[in-house]
Amino acid sequence: MPLDSTHSLNISQSHGGAWQAEILKRETTNRWITYSGTIRDNLFLDASRAGLDNHVTMNLVNIFAWDIDFARNLRQGDRFSVLLNELFDHQGKRIGSTILAAEFVNQGKRYRAIRFTDPKGDSAYFSPDGKSLRKNYLKAPVKFTRISSRFSLARMHPILGYTRAHRGVDYAAPTGTPIHAIGAGRITFRGWRHGYGNFIIIRHRNRHNSTAYGHMSRFAKGQHKGSWVKQGQVIGFVGMTGLATGPHLHFEFRIDGRAINPLLIKRIPARPIPKKLWASFQRQSRPRLLAIEQSRQHREVAWQ
Numbered sequence: 001m002p003l004d005s006t007h008s009l010n011i012s013q014s015h016g017g018a019w020q021a022e023i024l025k026r027e028t029t030n031r032w033i034t035y036s037g038t039i040r041d042n043l044f045l046d047a048s049r050a051g052l053d054n055h056v057t058m059n060l061v062n063i064f065a066w067d068i069d070f071a072r073n074l075r076q077g078d079r080f081s082v083l084l085n086e087l088f089d090h091q092g093k094r095i096g097s098t099i100l101a102a103e104f105v106n107q108g109k110r111y112r113a114i115r116f117t118d119p120k121g122d123s124a125y126f127s128p129d130g131k132s133l134r135k136n137y138l139k140a141p142v143k144f145t146r147i148s149s150r151f152s153l154a155r156m157h158p159i160l161g162y163t164r165a166h167r168g169v170d171y172a173a174p175t176g177t178p179i180h181a182i183g184a185g186r187i188t189f190r191g192w193r194h195g196y197g198n199f200i201i202i203r204h205r206n207r208h209n210s211t212a213y214g215h216m217s218r219f220a221k222g223q224h225k226g227s228w229v230k231q232g233q234v235i236g237f238v239g240m241t242g243l244a245t246g247p248h249l250h251f252e253f254r255i256d257g258r259a260i261n262p263l264l265i266k267r268i269p270a271r272p273i274p275k276k277l278w279a280s281f282q283r284q285s286r287p288r289l290l291a292i293e294q295s296r297q298h299r300e301v302a303w304q
């Protein structure tokens with residue numbers, strides 16, 4: 001009896017009449033396969049023509065999200081190659097895939113990413129010289145329609161009617177739009193705060209930086225004060241609680257408690273490959289980069 005794609009349950013009766021059950025791991029095979037394509041119409045269409053499903057394409061977008069603006073800067077003639085580790089069950093059905101390496105040539109500039117799994121089993125993507133492709137902070141906490149108010153030390157408050165500092169940025173977005181933590185950290189405040197409505201403060205890993213998110217319609221389930229959140233994790237949803245004339249996210253970035261203009265934060269790269277893991281990184285990255293190189297000649301490589 002199959003349990004999932006890689007395990008089955010086997011129940012049998014021995015000669016003595018006793019029943020026994022065992023879980024068998026069924027055979028799976030994996031193969032490295034590269035896919036290459038050129039942008040002619042749009043990324044998802046051209047990626048699917050090259051043989052990639054939308055899920056893989058979405059992962060590809062996420063891997064290069066800090067370097068390439070896929071919404072605005074993609075051009076006809078941009079090229080991509082993706083090396084996948086594909087997992088098949090005993091019947092030859094594909095049951096999973098992971099991007100091991102990828103290359104994207106955007107407007108003539110080449111970007112490369114290699115997946116590295118550290119001894120603890122955590123995986124992330126790096127450039128061939130070991131720099132992390134992630135940044136410590138996301139560019140913005142919401143997919144916004146426009147910035148409705150900028151950081152200013154003196155602006156006319158739309159509801160209060162007098163001039164006061166606006167210590168953050170307002171991102172206009174429809175009610176219910178997910179709000180993402182821009183960096184990993186711990187929730188140090190989650191509740192109602194006058195003016196801000198439903199409000200969250202996150203203290204980030206270096207302990208000096210914190211971010212604040214206001215006017216939420218509601219908070220994400222399963223989190224509370226003291227919870228750890230990952231970068232990009234949804235913490236709540238856009239609304240207009242507190243003093244707000246329309247649905248938007250009021251967002252602040254604070255260093256040692258002092259608000260600075262969030263639009264001026266330099267997006268700091270996450271940690272590179274540490275020296276002691278360099279040899280291990282080389283061992284993982286070399287064959288993967290080679291496979292990507294070979295795919296340029298539109299050859300398929302299939303290794304065990």
Ligand SMILES: [Zn+2]
Pocket residue numbers: 149166168169170249250251
């Ligand atoms: Zn605001």
